[in-house]
Amino acid sequence: MIQSVSKLKSKFQEINIRDTINSGQVFLWEKKRDKWYGIDGEKILVIDEKKREFRKNNDEFYFFRQNDNFEEIYSYLKKDKIVKKALREFPGIRLLQQDPFQCYISFIVSSNSNIPNIKTRLQNLCRKFGEKKVINSNEFFLFPKSSVISNASLSQILDCGVGYRAKSIKEASVAVTRGEIDFENLKNMNYYEAKQELVKVLGIGNKVADCILLFSLNKLEAFPLDRWMLRILQKYYSNKFEPATKTITDKTYESIHQKVVKHFGKYAGYSQQFLFKMERELNNKKWL
DNA sequence: ACCTGACCTCGTCT
DNA sequence: AAGACGAGGTCAG
Numbered sequence: 001m002i003q004s005v006s007k008l009k010s011k012f013q014e015i016n017i018r019d020t021i022n023s024g025q026v027f028l029w030e031k032k033r034d035k036w037y038g039i040d041g042e043k044i045l046v047i048d049e050k051k052r053e054f055r056k057n058n059d060e061f062y063f064f065r066q067n068d069n070f071e072e073i074y075s076y077l078k079k080d081k082i083v084k085k086a087l088r089e090f091p092g093i094r095l096l097q098q099d100p101f102q103c104y105i106s107f108i109v110s111s112n113s114n115i116p117n118i119k120t121r122l123q124n125l126c127r128k129f130g131e132k133k134v135i136n137s138n139e140f141f142l143f144p145k146s147s148v149i150s151n152a153s154l155s156q157i158l159d160c161g162v163g164y165r166a167k168s169i170k171e172a173s174v175a176v177t178r179g180e181i182d183f184e185n186l187k188n189m190n191y192y193e194a195k196q197e198l199v200k201v202l203g204i205g206n207k208v209a210d211c212i213l214l215f216s217l218n219k220l221e222a223f224p225l226d227r228w229m230l231r232i233l234q235k236y237y238s239n240k241f242e243p244a245t246k247t248i249t250d251k252t253y254e255s256i257h258q259k260v261v262k263h264f265g266k267y268a269g270y271s272q273q274f275l276f277k278m279e280r281e282l283n284n285k286k287w288l
Numbered sequence: 289a290c291c292t293g294a295c296c297t298c299g300t301c302t
Numbered sequence: 303a304a305g306a307c308g309a310g311g312t313c314a315g
Contacts, residue, residue, distance in 0.1 A: 024310070107310090114309040117298055163296025168312090205312050226310040247311080249290060276310080285310095286299095 014052045015064055016092020022287035023277045025096050025215050027106055027119045028126065029288055032138060039126065041099025042142045044135055064094050076265040077274070082236045083264070086274035090281075095273055096215060100183035101176060102143040103216035108168050108203040110211075115286055124160035125149075125169075149173035168203025175201055183217065191219045206253045214269040223260045223268045225253055232279050233260075 017036055021029045028039035031049065038045045045060055054061040061067070078084045105125070110118045129144035129152060149157070150173040157166040175181040181201065186194040194217060198209040207224050214222035223229070225248070233241045233256070240263070242248075242256050264271040280287075 110309095111311040112295075112309065113297080113311085114299080116300095117309075120298080158296090161297060163298095164294095164312095165296075203312070207311060211310085224310075228310055247291085251289080280310090 013070055014092055015094055016090070017047055017049050017051055019090050019092050019277065020064070020094050020096065023090075023093055023273060024115065024280065024287070025273070026098065027115070027122050027288070028102075028143070032136075037135070037138065037140065039102070039140065039143050041102050042131070042145070043099070044133060044140055044142070046135065062097055065097050068095075073267045073270055076267045077271055080264060080271060083271045083274055086278035090274060090277050093273055093277055095220070095270055097218065098216045099143065100186075100212070100216040101146050104172060104176075104181075104183075104198075104204075104212050105143075105149070105169060107208045107211040107215075108172055108201075109162060109165055111165065111203065111205075111208060115288070119288065121160055121162050125157075125162075128156065128160055146173045146176040150177045165203060168201075171202045172204070186213075187217050191221055194219060195222075206250065214272075220267050220269045221261050223257060223264070223272045225256060228276060228279060229272060232275050235279075236275075 018031075021036060021038070026038060030037055034049050036045075036047045036049060038047070040059075040063060043059060045063060047060060051060075054064060054066055056066075077087055106118070106122055109121050109125075113121075123141075126141035126143055129148045130141040133140050133142060149169060152170065154166050154170060157169055160166075162169060172181070176183075181197065186197060189197070191213065194213060195209050198204050198212060199206065204212070207226050210222040210224035213219035214224065227246065230245075230248070241259050242252055248256070261268050
């Protein structure tokens with residue numbers, strides 16, 4: 001009994017790179033031989049798939065949130081029976097701390113779409129507007145700077161296959177170059193203040209804002225409520241939260257979020273990541 | 289204030 | 303092989 005608990009705990013402390021990359025947080029990662037290559041803003045991260053921990057203070061250390069207190073997070077996560085089950089199945093998943101601008105554009109691009117499409121569009125944006133780099137004789141394109149997208153024409157952005165999202169992508173980039181959206185400021189605000197700023201941007205609603213807050217702005221109580229999460233809440237928690245519908249109003253979203261934080265605690269975002277991974281795998285959904 | 293439909297594209301399915 | 307379907311939402315009316 002004691003042994004199985006401590007075994008789960010020690011497993012939880014080991015990162016699983018592949019599961020983490022394939023948990024819907026990032027789109028610009030690919031595996032070549034035994035290494036994963038990922039674009040994070042103007043950096044390229046190269047990680048051995050077998051890697052289980054990182055030396056303190058390098059880029060990967062922060063990207064995989066190794067400075068989080070897992071003992072404490074674990075103690076919150078295991079309180080919920082379903083999350084505990086997901087944790088047992090995918091103990092090596094981590095939240096990621098991504099480059100904010102890339103994350104911001106990525107989730108604007110993600111709306112009403114699916115992972116293969118999102119990935120293609122983001123690759124197109126990088127190829128068209130990003131700087132080329134060669135690593136281990138592999139060619140990569142960095143994520144574009146906000147200034148480059150700001151100055152691009154709508155038709156250039158449309159060439160990337162983003163459809164009606166082109167206008168949002170452009171306006172969102174302009175907001176950053178003008179300083180109306182300042183990610184360092186947002187990091188210093190609380191969850192509600194930061195979210196309020198984000199949803200002012202065209203193309204950012206409740207769900208996209210929560211993804212940006214959770215995956216790049218260090219707001220661990222953010223709990224993106226997409227179709228999947230609503231389905232999960234209905235399936236495993238029946239009527240504890242709200243009746244599930246395809247679309248929900250701002251007010252309902254807010255009300256569910258409050259109940260969610262009350263139930264899952266201040267690391268609700270971590271809980272969400274485990275639940276999401278478990279249910280998507282259960283339904284054989286595609287990753288990268 | 290809440291509710292509805294339209295929306296670009298493209299990978300998948302038939 | 304061509305045509306329809308729908309996808310981790312958002313916005314306007």
